[in-house]
Amino acid sequence: MKLYIFGSCSGTEPFADRHHTAWALECGGRLYWFDAGEGCAHTSHVMGVDLLSVSDIFISHSHMDHVGGLPHLLWTIRKLTKRLKQRPKYQDITVYSPNAESFDGVMSMLKNAEGQYKNSYETKFCQTKDGVLLQSESVTVTAKHNLHMKPTEEGYQSFSYVIEAEGKKIVYSGDVASMEELDELIADGCDVLLTETGHHDPMELCEHMKDKRVGHLYFLHHGRTILENYDAVAAQCRAIMSDVTLCNDKDIFFL
Numbered sequence: 001m002k003l004y005i006f007g008s009c010s011g012t013e014p015f016a017d018r019h020h021t022a023w024a025l026e027c028g029g030r031l032y033w034f035d036a037g038e039g040c041a042h043t044s045h046v047m048g049v050d051l052l053s054v055s056d057i058f059i060s061h062s063h064m065d066h067v068g069g070l071p072h073l074l075w076t077i078r079k080l081t082k083r084l085k086q087r088p089k090y091q092d093i094t095v096y097s098p099n100a101e102s103f104d105g106v107m108s109m110l111k112n113a114e115g116q117y118k119n120s121y122e123t124k125f126c127q128t129k130d131g132v133l134l135q136s137e138s139v140t141v142t143a144k145h146n147l148h149m150k151p152t153e154e155g156y157q158s159f160s161y162v163i164e165a166e167g168k169k170i171v172y173s174g175d176v177a178s179m180e181e182l183d184e185l186i187a188d189g190c191d192v193l194l195t196e197t198g199h200h201d202p203m204e205l206c207e208h209m210k211d212k213r214v215g216h217l218y219f220l221h222h223g224r225t226i227l228e229n230y231d232a233v234a235a236q237c238r239a240i241m242s243d244v245t246l247c248n249d250k251d252i253f254f255l
């Protein structure tokens with residue numbers, strides 16, 4: 001399996017060489033996409049990633065640093081189908097998100113763009129709710145709400161995702177209200193934890209996680225502590241916990 005990092009920054013004003021949060025897991029030939037921060041389509045395409053392998057896009061919540069690149073991601077996939085005269089490899093694309101209104105807004109933009117977003121495939125919406133969202137031959141994705149955003153009448157508005165693939169458990173926190181929410185997600189352990197440092201101190205996170213059964217900790221959605229002092233913070237984190245990586249845009253990891 002391959003883990004691609006397209007954007008490693010939290011919701012800051014623009015920072016050189018970093019974009020808002022987006023990443024994908026390549027497994028069984030498919031790309032499972034998680035969050036769609038600004039520029040993720042551009043970054044992934046110039047990295048050589050095949051965007052026609054995208055089948056499922058999981059949005060953790062509707063804040064702009066997680067959805068700003070979604071219209072352009074869907075637009076770019078359509079552009080590639082036209083230019084290459086191919087369909088998406090897995091026929092349709094499903095966007096999972098807790099916020100239907102935000103998805104509808106994206107679709108409104110697309111319907112007013114070139115070609116009215118008319119496609120030979122469907123772009124479907126699936127409301128993220130607690131429980132198993134996707135079970136394919138190679139991957140199971142389970143959603144678990146967190147309290148980063150307040151629930152509304154529509155339901156919980158922010159989610160973490162647990163991905164089981166090739167015998168590994170990968171936890172993506174999205175943005176979380178507290179480190180205790182991470183404990184519930186990893187439960188009796190995980191192989192990979194991707195978590196945010198936009199709202200939590202990276203060293204405190206390492207202290208919190210060092211005795212938990214986490215195979216490897218990846219930080220993304222960096223806050224200013226990392227953004228302004230990457231090398232020193234990386235060294236401090238590794239002094240606490242050896243299996244920690246502070247992701248950069250365009251990183252590729254083999255799991």
Ligand SMILES: [Zn+2]
Pocket residue numbers: 010011063065066175198221
């Ligand atoms: Zn965020």
Ligand SMILES: [Zn+2]
Pocket residue numbers: 061063148175
């Ligand atoms: Zn957020």
